[in-house]
Amino acid sequence: MKVGITKENPVSNRWVDQGASFGIPVLTVDSRYAAGVIESYLSQFMPDKTSWQKMIQSEPEFIDLLREKNKFLAHLQKQTFYLNTTETKKSELIFQPAPDSTLTEIRYPIQAYPKKIKSLKLSPDSMIFDRLTGIKGQYLLFESGAINIRSQSGLQFSLEVLDE
Structure with a gap:
C-alpha cells in the first residue's frame, strides 16, 4: 500500500x-x-x-x-x-x-510472475529472448525478470510471437 x-x-x-x-x-x-x-x-x-x-x-x-x-x-x-x-x-x-x-x-493480464526478480534492460544492440508472462503497470513481465517500459522511452522495440 x-x-x-x-x-x-x-x-x-x-x-x-x-x-x-x-x-x-x-x-x-x-x-x-x-x-x-x-x-x-x-x-x-x-x-x-x-x-x-x-x-x-x-x-x-x-x-x-x-x-x-x-x-x-x-x-x-x-x-x-x-x-x-x-x-x-x-x-x-x-x-x-x-x-x-x-x-x-484493477486486474492485469498476468499468466505467471517472474521466477527471478531481476530488472531487464534494453539497449540498441541487444535482444531479449524470453517468454512474456504478463503486464503490470509499466512493467512487461518475463520468465527471467521485468522491463520497466517507462524507463525505456526513446527506444523502439518489437515483440515477436513464436509458436511453441
Whole structure:
C-alpha cells in the first residue's frame, strides 16, 4: 500500500501506470500544490514509494482501504495546512474528504510472475529472448525478470510471437 494523490477519475491512469491493484479516493483538493503538501504529510504514516520488486513478485495481499482512508482522515482532521502566499501572509489549504468511498480493483493480464526478480534492460544492440508472462503497470513481465517500459522511452522495440 502507498499514498498518492491524483486527479479525480473513476480509475486513475496513474493508479494503472504504477501497478496499483486496489485504489480508493481519499481527498479532494483544489490544487496540485495542496495535494503535494498533504501527500508529504501522509507519507509519514504510509510510504509514497512502491517497491517494484515486491509489486511484480506475486498477487498483492488485500488491505482494508476504507479503514485506512478513515485513519488518514482522522490524522488530517488534527492538522492544519497552510499555503505561503507571501512572506507574511498565509492562507489555509482547503481539502475535503472524497465523497466516494468505492473501492476500485484493477486486474492485469498476468499468466505467471517472474521466477527471478531481476530488472531487464534494453539497449540498441541487444535482444531479449524470453517468454512474456504478463503486464503490470509499466512493467512487461518475463520468465527471467521485468522491463520497466517507462524507463525505456526513446527506444523502439518489437515483440515477436513464436509458436511453441
